[in-house]
Amino acid sequence: MTLGDLHNLLKREIQSSTDEIQRSIMEMKDELRKLGTEVSHAQVSSQLATIDRDLNYIQQEQLSNNMLLSNVIKTTDEDLCAIMCKISETLGVELFDRDIFAITRLSTRNAKQIEPILVQFSNRVVKEKLMTAAKNITLSCRSIGFSIDQRIYLNHHLTPKNQTLLQVVRAYKREHSYKFAWFNRGYIYIKNLN
Incomplete structure (x- = not known):
C-alpha cells in the first residue's frame, strides 16, 4: 500500500466517521425537538387544566348568592316572592324584599318534573342563613300553605x-x-x- 492509498483510506474513514457523527447529531436534534414538543404539550395541558379549574371557581363564585328550591308545587297564579317569604318564615329567617335580587322558575327537559325556583339574593349572608336553617327543619309544601305534603329541597346553585x-x-x-x-x-x- 502506497502512501497515497493510505491517505485516501484514512480520508474515507474520516469522512465515514464524520457522516456517522452528523447523522447521530441530526437524530439527537430531532429527538430533542420531539421532546421539547412533548414538554410543551404537557405544559400547555397543565396550564389549560389550571385555567379550567380557575374559571370554574370564578363561575361558582358568581353563583354564590343563588339558591335553587326544588319540588315547590307550581300554580297558575303563583307569587314566587311570597313563596320565598313563607319558606323563610317557616325556617325562622328574617327576609326583606331588598334581600331578593331576582326570582324565577327554571325550565326543565323533563316535562313531568316540577320546575325549580332560582332565587338570587342580594348577598350571600341571607342565603347561608336559609341553607343553615334548612338543615334542622324538614320543609314541605304543606308547611308553606299548600294542601300536598311534598318535601321541598334548598340547594346551592x-x-x-x-x-x-x-x-x-x-x-x-x-x-x-x-x-x-x-x-x-x-x-x-x-x-x-x-
Missing part, C-alpha cells in the same frame, strides 16, 4: 362541572358507605362518622 362532580361524589359515597357528601362555599366534601 352549582356550575355544570360542580354539579357533575357532586353527583360522582354522591355515587362514591353510596358505594363506599360514607355518611355525608355536600357542597359548601365552592368545595365538595365527603365524610364518614367512623
